[in-house]
Amino acid sequence: MIANPLEDKARGLSKMYIQIGGLRIWFACVDPQFLSGLIPQLKMMCVVFFVIFFAEENGTKEMVPVLAGTYCLSSFLFTWKSFSLLFAVMLKSYDGRPVYNHTLALTLVEYTSAVYMSDLAQLFTWTCERCNGLTKGFQVIEIIVDIEYCLQAYVGVAKDLNAIIIAFRGTQEHSIQNWISDLFWKQLDLNYPDMPDAMVHHGFYTAYHNTTVRPAVLGAVKRAKKFYGENISTIMVTGHSMGGAMAAFCGLDLVVNEGEENVQVMTFGQPRIGNADFASYYSLLVPNTFRITHDHDIVPHLPPYFYYFPRKTYHHFPTEVWVRELSVLKLVRFGVEKVCDNTGEDPTCCR
Template sequence: MLRYLSFSFLISIASATSYDDRLADFALDFAAAAYANDPSKCIQKHGLQMAIQTKVACDSTYNQCWAYIAYNETIVVTAVRGTQTRLQLITELVETMSAPKKSFPSGGSVQRYFYIALKTIWKQGFGQKLSNLTKTLPKAHFLFTGHSLGGALASLTSSLFAHNHNRTITSDRISLITFGQPRVGNMDYATGHDELVPRSWRLIHRYDIVAHLPYCYESLFSRQCSSLYNHGPYHHGTEIWYPGEMTNSGYLYNMYRICTNTPLNEDRSCSNSAYIHYNVADHLMYFNKSVSDYGEAGCPV
């Protein structure tokens, strides 16, 4: 029954063009599963099977990046693990602040740490496996997801996938849903990503600080993000801000804002307006679940 319901649900959401919180709830299981040494329980919960799982040292201090692809005949899910250790977080921050951005194939420039991590994962057969699945599953929907660092790498993966397959996969068959995703690249990257993956939603839980890192350049006369002639970090679309607790008491599914005001993709009336409250605790919790603990526990009902 679970398998049948999952298929019916996925068919219905695959054609949706606007944000669907049911799809976000579905995606969270896969983003959380990336934290587990064995993500099979979360994957099988939705009737999918593993296509490939990668664990590889991906930075200068040999922190590991984990990623996997799961699929059924309806959907292919690519999920990447978030930051796992304090050392990995420090490495990310140091490289983000000190290393120049890297040009990205889909357009613009991205943070060097994220670029190197994706390149390392891609070489483990990830890109080839996705290409193979476009041929064996010609009607499937491709969903990319991740939490924290995993969200940044999912963003890059979705952009690169859409760029590489723009002649064979239409944009309505590609979605990105991330949780607490940091800024990935500059405004040119954001623009290119939005063109390639218009079905892209960045969930931000209340005062999640990681969603505001690395800090954007702010305009001189107001606290709003500026592209600073394309040099500064800048988000792509579309922010979905949950300003409350994301609990069953009323914020789980119906209390969110779709942030499309100015500046584009850096809506100053959404989470950017709450800068004095930013904290780490909200980064760890999405849909009332500790993301990493939930995944490690096998995504229990």
């Protein structure tokens, strides 16, 4: 059973990412926004640790100066560390790219989780396990199911975000068709205007463009705009794993072929879907895109990137947000979200 992140804020985005991917080997992580709440606990842990250590060596009479010194030192170290972390995030926000919104990521990962629900009645009425908290009040317009290729998605309206939400389900463990798409590494010419030399993953491209998914999604978007036109300011597309790949193609399709101007894409554990030329075009056309990755997730590393053949290999588009695990004295583990560079293949991130 998947828990609501509001019940355990300290684990936040990383916990939700873990649960979607089914990677139980990850430890509980703490998101940067909640790091300030953890600092006092870390201070006290340091105090207790050193108090016990010196108590055994020196006795209780030595405790007052040790306690004061340890607390001051830990206060300085953790305060400086948190300030440095915030400063680094601020620097990343002023390089001309869209600013990463952690709260929005927490919301969209919930929408991404909901699309995995097998009870379509609960999904349509938005009464499922994920249909509360950050996503409460969501109005489903249409649920899309392609039985032949084992694909699922939904389109709806989030009034609190003034947005149409499109969510794509990821790879199903027992779906042969999905695994064939994942492992089919043949590249295909992309017939988008003004995209010479752009090549994409055949399986992922086909899953969106050559199935019943695309016409159903576009039709639902038009109906949503008709019913809620005045309340819609943006279209947000999301998905996990293969669903992330389909979300990226959908976002690009909305901009290039449907003329949509305000499209945001946020994916979780998305594989590479095209070469460097495609990545360049994509980043220009859909700049408000974030790929959330984790250092224990292998999917974003696939298909492989070959450093010595950058123009002839698969290449991620920006912007990656890398969730990685850190530890303090091997006692406390927490997650830090790093906004990576604008190349799509930042060597200091997930690549």
